[in-house]
Amino acid sequence: MxxxxxxxxxxxxxxxxxxxxxxxxxxxxxxxxxxxxxxxxxxxxxxxxxxxxxxxxxxxxxxxxxxxxxxxxxxxxxxxxxxxxxPCLKLKPNAQVDRFGYHQLGVEVYGGVLLHTWLDRDLSIAGRVTLKTDNGEIVSRLVDFKDPIAVVPNLAIHLNRGVNDGFSVNPQEEILPILCGVENEFDLHQLLISQLEAQYTDLSMASILDFELSLYDTQAPALVGLHQEYIASxxxxxxxxxxxxxxxxxxxxxxxxxxxxxxxxxxxxxxxxxxxxxxxxxxxxxxxxxxxxxxxxxxxxxxxxxxxxxxxxxxxxxxxxxxxxxxxxxxxxxxxxxxxxxxxxxxxxxxxxxxxxxxxxxxxxxxxxxxxxxxxxxxxxxxxxxxxxxxxxxxxxxxxxxxxxxxxxxxxxxxxxxxxxxxxxxxxxxxxxx
The missing domain is CATH 3.40.630.10 (Zn peptidases)
Structure with missing residues (x-):
């Protein structure tokens, strides 16, 4: 090659x-x-x-x-x-979190993540979903939303004046992605069913049993640098x-x-x-x-x-x-x-x-x-x-x-x-x- x-x-x-x-x-x-x-x-x-x-x-x-x-x-x-x-952010089993007018996702840190790099990124969700079909079978399917559907906004410097002197991210409170406002209905299992039905047109689902889902950055990999000698991804x-x-x-x-x-x-x-x-x-x-x-x-x-x-x-x-x-x-x-x-x-x-x-x-x-x-x-x-x-x-x-x-x-x-x-x-x- x-x-x-x-x-x-x-x-x-x-x-x-x-x-x-x-x-x-x-x-x-x-x-x-x-x-x-x-x-x-x-x-x-x-x-x-x-x-x-x-x-x-x-x-x-x-x-x-x-x-x-x-x-x-x-x-x-x-x-x-x-x-x-x-290293990444993985969804917790009971991932739906509603706080202060926003639908968010509860996440768990997987591996040695540089947490601050996940702020202000266009994030999507992908992973494996295990489900029960209409005929009673338990099967697993891969899912990838591909579109940017979540974001973890930074806190403005006006509210955190010392941020450039030292910065840490609390993984329990400060890294939860925002999906949408609470005025919009949100049910994670129903969202997964809709995505799976779009990806697998021949799949008849009775219910979602469990999932292993991760967040990821939707920015595409690229050759970068003045002479494209670097891979950024x-x-x-x-x-x-x-x-x-x-x-x-x-x-x-x-x-x-x-x-x-x-x-x-x-x-x-x-x-x-x-x-x-x-x-x-x-x-x-x-x-x-x-x-x-x-x-x-x-x-x-x-x-x-x-x-x-x-x-x-x-x-x-x-x-x-x-x-x-x-x-x-x-x-x-x-x-x-x-x-x-x-x-x-x-x-x-x-x-x-x-x-x-x-x-x-x-x-x-x-x-x-x-x-x-x-x-x-x-x-x-x-x-x-x-x-x-x-x-x-x-x-x-x-x-x-x-x-x-x-x-x-x-x-x-x-x-x-x-x-x-x-x-x-x-x-x-x-x-x-x-």
Whole structure:
């Protein structure tokens, strides 16, 4: 895929993926279009050599893999990992709030949100709704209002004179979106029914049973900057890595068994049935290699590239970085290192990645957090700790991580796609004497 086509497809993917459910559905559709066969965990699996497969869990996590050979214990896997979730505001179960003449929504903060960035934005609602049909079935459907239907207005400076000296947002009282005035009737369940009926004309609903809904910014993703070298969008952390991994897998020549795993709930610790700290990946791999000894052999002949955004040096806040480990946007993907295993990179996995990047003439940077600051983490140490796979943590340099609108480099995204596509073709990793 060429540079311009890649970035246009990336922007379309970001726009179509306001929630983990929608991101997983977007990837599912792309895989089906490329001839991947959908598997279901409750069914028996028959895997055929030369074919390509995928499976989802909870409609918010996905594993896709190629099987050019079924001798996984000898070939191992070339794995790429990312996560589908992003910090956001989620609707509470009893979300309707009427205060001082306005219909509002009660929300809960999901993950490490930069709350002030959600103020004065044109917001919409998307997610999953579970309902009962007229014939008694319980089913789930995705919903996306797309239109800006909510807003959280800022407080005027005249009523908050010290706002520029220090600012915080109370998540219980001060971040509730306004939908409309109370002179207009509003019933959330009826609103959802109307939206679902518009999206699914063949669906006959008896009642809404429950929902998992999030707010999101309706401003479209865009290439920005004087030379359009930046990508500005919501949810770059970490849908950017999901898209790069997906395209790398789709465009691989399938020389080696390759696997993409995109899991939910990373932003809140990954401990769930469909998170990286759950059994999803191991369940799939053990079904593909049920013999215990061969399973261990397959893992030890594998490598995982855990791709999650990295902190670029911000020119206005340069003192937040170790000056010797200060990544720049559009200067290459970042190898993330931490002595306390917040990242899973080691010298061998880093060397493999550096070697592959050099083959693509693609620059590599390195990030280590300042020694007097705390460090975040990724799915890398979790996955490596769960199944024992050698792992490297990398990421694309990003500004404003966890803001409602983040900024990354368009050249970085395309370069990482090229490197990961070559990684899926790499037949040998680390040579070891017998």
């Amino acid at each position: 060429e540079y311009s086509s890649f970035n246009n497809s990336l922007l379309s993917f970001l726009q179509a993926s306001p929630t983990p459910f929608h991101a997983t559905d977007s990837m599912r559709r792309a895989l089906l279009a490329k001839g991947f066969v959908e598997l279901f965990e409750a069914d028996d699996w028959v895997i055929e050599e030369g074919k390509q497969y995928f499976v989802t869990r909870n409609e918010s996590s996905l594993i896709a893999f190629t099987a050019p050979s079924l001798n996984f214990s000898q070939t191992g896997w070339r794995m790429i990992g990312a996560h589908t979730d992003s 919501a949810r770059l952390d970490n849908l950017l890595s999901c898209f790069v991994g997906l395209q790398s897998l789709l465009d691989s020549d399938s020389r080696c068994p390759s696997l993409l795993i995109c899991t939910d709930h990373e932003e809140i610790g990954s401990l769930s049935a469909c998170g990286a700290n759950g059994p999803f990946l191991e369940d799939v791999l053990r079904r593909l290699t049920p013999n215990p000894e061969q399973y261990v052999q397959s893992i030890q002949r594998s490598m995982l590239v855990s791709a999650d955004n990295a902190h670029a040096l911000h020119p206005n806040y340069a003192n937040k970085h170790d000056k010797n480990h200060a990544p720049a946007i559009n200067k290459g993907a970042v190898i993330k290192v931490n002595a306390n295993q917040r990242y899973a990179t080691n010298s061998e996995t880093a060397s493999v990645y550096r070697d592959i990047a050099a083959e693509e003439n693609y620059d590599v940077q390195c990030f280590v957090v300042r020694s007097d600051m705390g460090c975040g983490s990724t799915i890398g140490p979790i996955t490596s700790g769960e199944i024992g796979v050698p792992t490297i943590d990398i990421g694309l340099p990003t500004f404003a991580m966890h803001s409602i609108r983040e900024l990354a480099g368009s050249h970085d995204a395309y370069g990482l796609y090229k490197v990961l596509a070559r990684f899926t073709q790499r037949t040998t990793l680390i040579s070891r004497s017998n």
